[in-house]
Amino acid sequence: MSDFVLKTDGTPGVTSVSNLFLDYYMPGANGEYVKVYLYLLRALNCPDISLSVAGLADVMDKTESDILRALKYWEKQGILSLECDDANTLQGIYLCTIPDPVAKKSEANATVSLRQEKETPAPKSYSPEELNAFAQQSECRQLLFVCNQYLGKTLSPSEIETILYFYDQLHFSADLIEYLVEYCVCKGSKSIHYIRTVGLAWAEAGISTVGQAKERTTTYRRNTFAIMKAFGINDRNPVDPELSYIEKWLNTYDFTLDLVLEACRRTMERLHKPNFEYADRILTRWSDQKVHNMNDVLALDQEHQKKAARRAPASQARSTGFTNFQQRDYDFDELEKQLLESQH
Known part of the structure; x- marks a missing residue:
């Protein structure tokens, strides 16, 4: 398979994305979280963009809780820092220099004894x-x-x-x-x-x-x-x-x-x-199943409905033999409900 060259007729604007982010942080992150971070990078070079949690939610077609989850995720990764007031209202976001995980791992190995000292101590009995x-x-x-x-x-x-x-x-x-x-x-x-x-x-x-x-x-x-x-x-x-x-x-x-x-x-x-x-x-x-938001739940529901629809024709095909035998149509959801009720 031959390589291809990406070209454009115009003069594109540039949003710089760290290779460390692309190599180490993006692959394991939720795609929605990645979109939020990339949008912040874009907004960094565009002072006309007005930023707020509600505004980000509208742009991404997500809830404000989804946006806050994404921001907190990147904060835990050390990608950004959230600045809040005394009422815990978000006042600003500081985009940090992308941490090098290889260097972090080496540093962590060098200070393992220090980390162990900071772990939550086990309770002791007092004399x-x-x-x-x-x-x-x-x-x-x-x-x-x-x-x-x-x-x-x-x-x-x-x-x-x-x-x-x-x-x-x-x-x-x-x-x-x-x-x-x-x-x-x-x-x-x-x-x-x-x-x-x-x-x-x-x-x-x-x-x-x-x-x-x-x-x-x-x-x-x-x-x-x-x-x-x-x-x-x-x-x-x-x-x-x-x-x-x-x-x-x-x-x-x-x-x-x-x-x-x-x-x-x-x-x-x-x-x-x-x-x-x-x-x-x-x-x-x-x-x-790595559900993060209601869209993920709806996707699971749709997949469940598709599987149920595929099972139905197969079930009908198997019922053509032994036509004199009266088959039972079990409602497994109802059986599960009765089982739960019998336990309480």
């Missing part, structure tokens, strides 16, 4: 002498008293060790720990296991101040109540297993709220009652 030393610190003593009040009981030894783990090993401030416990209790959970789960998620996210925690929890709380409402649950807070599912969908799978609500809608449409387990099956399947 009676150490516990007594903490009890002598006024800040620590006040912290444990406040936690007693929030949980409405005297803390057990394991609960005290969990609080001290945040204070002594993760270096959370007393104010941040108080807010952590308050937040979990207000969500309807006094379980120290759940408090530990949320606290570790904050540590992994780099949250070190109450302001950062409030920013994260405000969005999470709003999304949580939206999910409960989608299930028709308006008269109570979510319980621990439900909170674990929601945490998984929004943070582990990193799904946008509209995708989670769509899974809830399909669950209610199929079962006519809230069922977190069934919704989780839908969202786990979408995660495995």
